[in-house]
Amino acid sequence: MPTIRNPILPGFNPDPSILRVGDDYYIATSTFEWYPGVQIHHSKDLANWELVARPLTRKSQLDMRGDPDSCGIWAPCLTHDGEQFWLIYTDVKRKDGNFKDAHNYLVTAPSIEGPWSDPVYMNSSGFDPSLFHDDDGRKWFVNMLWDHRARPLRFAGIALQEYDHSQRKLVGPVRNIYQGTELKLVEGPHLYKRNGKDGRPWYYLLTAEGGTGYDHAVTFARSRNIEGPYETHPIKHVLTAKDAPLNEVQRAGHGDIVETPDGKTFLVHLMGRPTTQKRRCVLGRETGIQEAYWGNDDWLWVKDGPVPSIEVEVPGTRDDAPYWAEQRYRFDTLHQDFQWLRTPETERIFRVGDNKLTLIGRESIGSWFEQALVARRQTHFSYDAEVTVDFSPVDERQFAGLTGYYSRYNFHYVTVTAHSDGKRELLIMSSMASHPDGNLTFPADPIPLPQDGPVRLKLEIRGPKLQFFYAAGDTAAGGNWQPAGPVLDASLLSDECGGHAEHGSFTGAFVGMACSDLNGTGKEAVFTDFVYRPVRDATDRY
Numbered sequence: 001m002p003t004i005r006n007p008i009l010p011g012f013n014p015d016p017s018i019l020r021v022g023d024d025y026y027i028a029t030s031t032f033e034w035y036p037g038v039q040i041h042h043s044k045d046l047a048n049w050e051l052v053a054r055p056l057t058r059k060s061q062l063d064m065r066g067d068p069d070s071c072g073i074w075a076p077c078l079t080h081d082g083e084q085f086w087l088i089y090t091d092v093k094r095k096d097g098n099f100k101d102a103h104n105y106l107v108t109a110p111s112i113e114g115p116w117s118d119p120v121y122m123n124s125s126g127f128d129p130s131l132f133h134d135d136d137g138r139k140w141f142v143n144m145l146w147d148h149r150a151r152p153l154r155f156a157g158i159a160l161q162e163y164d165h166s167q168r169k170l171v172g173p174v175r176n177i178y179q180g181t182e183l184k185l186v187e188g189p190h191l192y193k194r195n196g197k198d199g200r201p202w203y204y205l206l207t208a209e210g211g212t213g214y215d216h217a218v219t220f221a222r223s224r225n226i227e228g229p230y231e232t233h234p235i236k237h238v239l240t241a242k243d244a245p246l247n248e249v250q251r252a253g254h255g256d257i258v259e260t261p262d263g264k265t266f267l268v269h270l271m272g273r274p275t276t277q278k279r280r281c282v283l284g285r286e287t288g289i290q291e292a293y294w295g296n297d298d299w300l301w302v303k304d305g306p307v308p309s310i311e312v313e314v315p316g317t318r319d320d321a322p323y324w325a326e327q328r329y330r331f332d333t334l335h336q337d338f339q340w341l342r343t344p345e346t347e348r349i350f351r352v353g354d355n356k357l358t359l360i361g362r363e364s365i366g367s368w369f370e371q372a373l374v375a376r377r378q379t380h381f382s383y384d385a386e387v388t389v390d391f392s393p394v395d396e397r398q399f400a401g402l403t404g405y406y407s408r409y410n411f412h413y414v415t416v417t418a419h420s421d422g423k424r425e426l427l428i429m430s431s432m433a434s435h436p437d438g439n440l441t442f443p444a445d446p447i448p449l450p451q452d453g454p455v456r457l458k459l460e461i462r463g464p465k466l467q468f469f470y471a472a473g474d475t476a477a478g479g480n481w482q483p484a485g486p487v488l489d490a491s492l493l494s495d496e497c498g499g500h501a502e503h504g505s506f507t508g509a510f511v512g513m514a515c516s517d518l519n520g521t522g523k524e525a526v527f528t529d530f531v532y533r534p535v536r537d538a539t540d541r542y
Contacts, residue, residue, distance in 0.1 A: 001313035004047050005542060006249055007271055007286035010323070011379035012508025013039065014212075014285035015075040015188070016268040017130070018258040025258065026052075026112060027268060028078035028087065029287060032507050033368075034339040037062045037073040038089060040112060045316020046266060046289060051336055055087055055107060055116040059344035062091065062119075065369045067342060069407040069499060070506040071095050074102070075188060075254070077130035081139075085109045087116070088141075090127040095504070098148040102127040106163075120168045125159060128208075132191035139163040140226060141170055142177075142205075144187040155180070158189045158207060160227060177228040178221055181236050183209040186219070188254045191226070196298040204300070205230050208254040208270075211503045212285065215242045216253030218269060220300055239269055239290060239302050249288060249308040250274055251281070257292065257300065260315060265292045267302060272495070275381065275539060276464050280494035283378060284508020289314065323379070323542050327532040331357040337376040337532075338512065342369070350374055357527040361398060361517025366408035366431065375405055375512020378493070382462045382535040385511045388476065390454045391525040393418040399427065400515035400525035402457040404466060406507065409499035410492045413514065414468040414484055416455050416525075417446075424449045426470055428485040432492065444485035454528075459511060463539060466490035 008027075009016070015030040025043045037056030041049040056062040056073065064072045071092040079086045086108050093101040104127070105119035122129060122141060129143035141163045147156040157176040164171045180186025188208030196202050205221045217240035221230040241252045255269035271288040272281035289312055291303040302308075329335050331352045343349060349372040351358045359372040391400045399417035413429045425446040432441050449455060449472050456476045458469040466488040469481040491497070498505025511532065517523040534540075
């Protein structure tokens with residue numbers, strides 16, 4: 001088989017759930033507070049993947065206004081029962097402190113493109129739900145259990161309950177079937193059924209443990225009965241980098257398995273690629289893949305594991321040209337690369353048409369409710385982003401521009417704004433890495449701008465370094481770039497700096513356009529000619 005390099009889904013694509021239907025593979029990943037909810041990629045060969053659906057697109061399915069950073073859509077599970085697709089997911093409303101307000105739902109669709117149904121409520125006892133279709137027609141729902149009383153850890157095990165689709169609800173008793181290993185933090189369950197060497201069926205339970213940081217792991221267990229008891233794999237963790245700190249692939253865990261038509265087995269998993277001496281994952285939690293096999297002992301083993309490999313053999317040969325291609329976006333429609341934050345009511349925050357993206361100034365860039373911010377994932381360690389903005393602010397409470405964004409706690413933002421006297425100026429704002437109040441810093445003095453006309457803005461990231469540029473007046477269209485402010489720390493746009501370090505910050509870096517009007521008048525900014533240009537460097541060997 002050909003060899004590719006991990007990840008298979010670069011940039012913010014965590015918590016993969018994989019499925020094969022015929023010759024088609026699908027992976028669903030978490031989107032957290034970014035709208036629409038859930039990303040589904042498609043492949044024919046496990047090497048080349050294309051985004052084909054974001055199922056949660058309307059208010060009746062999802063409204064995340066008020067969801068804190070790294071809440072929202074967690075750990076989707078995508079399955080197919082021979083007739084339709086089933087998607088299970090969590091909408092998390094609170095994650096910090098003793099309480100987790102996490103609500104689990106089900107939607108279905110006849111095809112991956114939809115239409116996807118309105119949600120069926122399942123339960124709220126914990127997160128990371130999944131659905132297993134047994135061969136006798138029964139359906140079983142599993143999720144991790146949350147116990148707000150326990151100290152210091154509140155992960156109480158894996159719950160199992162039957163789901164009756166005719167009644168659209170869970171039925172029968174709830175059973176705690178697995179409490180995990182001493183690594184703790186057991187979550188991310190998936191159930192499978194497979195005949196052993198003796199012809200008798202085993203139920204297999206795959207879980208994630210160790211948190212989503214550098215102790216993350218995939219744990220495997222099995223039972224002859226779906227209700228347990230489950231025995232743990234002889235090596236406990238079939239995939240982990242926790243004991244290999246120098247391995248290129250780190251934070252390996254939260255996985256799912258799939259079989260190819262010719263009987264080979266692959267494990268997809270969450271992973272990170274830390275950079276700098278501070279081990280910061282600026283591309284967030286990505287999706288990787290490992291070849292696996294079933295041993296004569298009826299256990300699953302990862303080839304060359306349990307440490308994850310950066311290079312893996314898969315059925316297909318990767319075409320890396322799309323990864324390195326410059327993207328020039330037109331705004332006649334909103335390209336699928338872009339998402340926004342939390343709200344289903346897009347008409348309140350943006351319009352597209354005539355090759356223009358018009359952002360309607362709402363709340364601040366750090367709001368958890370309604371902000372006009374449209375962005376795409378950072379998928380390269382080094383890149384350029386450019387955009388033209390036409391904006392006429394009246395005072396300092398109106399600002400619009402280009403941002404490298406992770407969360408309310410960490411972003412860099414170059415804005416066209418105005419002084420209190422109404423004179424237009426360029427202002428850089430940064431929220432610097434994990435400050436609990438999200439306080440702003442201003443890395444440079446404001447730069448005077450012409451009072452009218454478009455301004456061209458540029459962001460250059462080269463590994464850990466970020467530099468803003470601008471061009472205004474007669475030089476704007478030609479891109480006669482002038483540096484704006486000092487070189488900034490691009491590695492702040494990472495899980496490790498998102499306010500809760502790697503165990504509580506779950507998304508990834510974005511780059512995009514934003515507009516705020518803190519006067520409440522809905523001042524509009526018009527953006528055109530957005531460019532995302534990957535730059536090859538030694539650290540990015542996709």
